[in-house]
Amino acid sequence: MKLVRDWLPVLIVCKERVSLMGSNAMSLSLELEDIFLRIISTLPISDAQDLLQQCLSFSTRNIDDCPYLVTTFTTWFRRASRPPRPDLRE
Numbered sequence: 001m002k003l004v005r006d007w008l009p010v011l012i013v014c015k016e017r018v019s020l021m022g023s024n025a026m027s028l029s030l031e032l033e034d035i036f037l038r039i040i041s042t043l044p045i046s047d048a049q050d051l052l053q054q055c056l057s058f059s060t061r062n063i064d065d066c067p068y069l070v071t072t073f074t075t076w077f078r079r080a081s082r083p084p085r086p087d088l089r090e
Helices: 002-020 021-041 045-060 067-081
Strands: none
Touching: 002 021, 002 045, 021 045, 021 067, 045 067
């Protein structure tokens, strides 16, 4: 969690500047987005919600350019809408 929280702002700033660097940088930026969003989707719901709010800056691009964000939000909504499972250890 700390790793993602600390490095997500760096990824966001790099993403904003990637258009100046060319297609190789864009490819790397998308790959990093995918990795971060996959990690975020495995975190507890409340932690993922906080981090996903920061990721909304990814949505300033065309929706076709941020498929990982759409997938991660879909996963988060599906997880958040499930009823809590009973603790089986009791």
